[in-house]
Amino acid sequence: MSHPTPDIRPANPRFSSGPCAKRPGWTLAALEGALLGRSHRAKDPKAKLAEVIDRSKAILGMPKDWRLGIVPASDTGAVEMALWSLLGARGVDILAWESFSKDWATDVTKQLRLADARVLSAPYGRLPDLAQVDPARDVVFVWNGTTSGVRLADADFIRDDREGLAICDATSAAFAMDLPWPKLDVVTWSWQKVLGGEAAHGMLALSPRAVARLEAHKPAWPMPKIFRMTKDGKLNEGIFRGETINTPSMLCVEDAIDGLRWAESVGxxxxxxxxxxxxxxxxxxxxxxxxxxxxxxxxxxxxxxxxxxxxxxxxxxxxxxxxxxxxxxxxxxxxxxxxxxxxxxxxxxxxxxxxxxxxxxxxxxxxxxxxxxxxxxxxxxxxxxxxxxxx
Structure with a gap:
């Protein structure tokens, strides 16, 4: 078997699924506005962090009553914060059809050790039986299977009158797919996926229902500092205004802003x-x-x-x-x-x-x-x- 050598090569051969390709035309000059050597708690750096939050919410069409915060440890950190902070109040269904969704199932069943947890699984290439999802229970799922290339076609399996929370890892879906916000309660992603930003920071979005759960539910396990989103039983609103739990990279923040501005420029x-x-x-x-x-x-x-x-x-x-x-x-x-x-x-x-x-x-x-x-x-x-x- 033979095949002629092609004449044309991709101008950019970077097809990695994370960290992903930078936006077209990106150079190091995009980072020249970074506020380096500054406290992230100072006025101007905090304004940069808030800009990431505000531009993200606007581009994604997130409802005004949702909170969006920058959190540690990429999308993984954002998902873990949600799982450790919100689960345990009721039974939970975990949809697992590729590697990362299986990781969340492992966390729930073997680390949190929730007794009332069901794993609804499917092999690579398929989705689980979504009809089995119980609206009385919480549900944890990825929107797009990064390691399988299988995405949800819609969120019809999530009831509008659900009692449980819908916790969605959307890291390879946000900014490339239309997320149905009324069907969701927690949405997470990272900068290094669709907008090609630098790694290590996660985004955590909470609906009013998720906030109510945070304030009403006290987990039965110890909570590490980087997972804590409440103070004296109330939501720590500062996290969702750019007051990050730990020190962020202002270089990565500048890169995230550059990606968001580019997103605006392409419609x-x-x-x-x-x-x-x-x-x-x-x-x-x-x-x-x-x-x-x-x-x-x-x-x-x-x-x-x-x-x-x-x-x-x-x-x-x-x-x-x-x-x-x-x-x-x-x-x-x-x-x-x-x-x-x-x-x-x-x-x-x-x-x-x-x-x-x-x-x-x-x-x-x-x-x-x-x-x-x-x-x-x-x-x-x-x-x-x-x-x-x-x-």
Missing amino acids: GLPGLIRRSEANLAAVAAWVERSPWAAFLAEAPATRSCTSICLRIVAPWFAALDAEGQAAAAKKLAGLLEKQGVALDAAAYRDAPPGLRIWGGATVETSDIEALLPWLDWAFAQVATEFDKAAA
């Missing part, structure tokens, strides 16, 4: 969604005519426009054992990296062997289109090598 949330969906559409058109690649997400409506996960369906690949499939997929991603056309495009380590191409809004569709012929080229090289080995 806000509708523009960001259009950019991500265009990337998915380009890959989908290629997959449609590909003899060897398919989406890991089985249902078209659940295919992610950010973490686009592909599996290999060639007969020779299917005939390999698990170790052989992993080796072939690794070889494929390695060839793309060696050619400098796709960096960090291998599937997540716990996912089925294949490729994962980030299609978030900071990625140009022209770069996706330039990459696709290289996927065919690299596959042909790997197929030839493994055919020879089999012979």
Whole structure:
């Protein structure tokens, strides 16, 4: 098997699913306004932190009565704060269909050790049975499976008259997908995903219902300082005005502001969604005519426009054992990296062997289109090598 070497290369080969590509045209000059060597509690740095919060809320169309804060430890920290602070008041359902959602299930069942916890799971490529979600219970879920490329098509499984809280990890969905705020109570994300910001900081959004739970519910376990969102039984409002729990990086804050301003320049949330969906559409058109690649997400409506996960369906690949499939997929991603056309495009380590191409809004569709012929080229090289080995 052979395939001609493509003539065109992506202008930007960065297709990592996190940290993700910087916005088009980004240079270090974007950070020149950073307030370095300053206390984050001073007036001007605190105003920068508040700017991140205010611009984020405006772009995302978050309801005015929601709180949004900057918290430690990226999206993971934001999710952990929600789980440790809010759960335990009633039973909880955890939806698990990829690596990170399985991590949240582990936290709830093995670390918090909640007795009344149900894990509703599905294999990579599918969603759990959403009809099993009980509106009387809390529910924890990801909106977009970063490691599986499977996203929720809608939130119809969440009742408007629910008694429990809907806690949503939206880190690879926020700014690329339209989140239905009335259906949600807690939403988390990080700067290094769709807007390509620098890592280590998380965003935690709380509905009035979530705030009421925080003020009424006292967890049965000790709460580390970085998880505490209440003081004397009341919400610590300062967290949601830019008074962070721990010291933030003002360099990262400046970068986040730059990303948000860029988002506004491309049309806000509708523009960001259009950019991500265009990337998915380009890959989908290629997959449609590909003899060897398919989406890991089985249902078209659940295919992610950010973490686009592909599996290999060639007969020779299917005939390999698990170790052989992993080796072939690794070889494929390695060839793309060696050619400098796709960096960090291998599937997540716990996912089925294949490729994962980030299609978030900071990625140009022209770069996706330039990459696709290289996927065919690299596959042909790997197929030839493994055919020879089999012979």
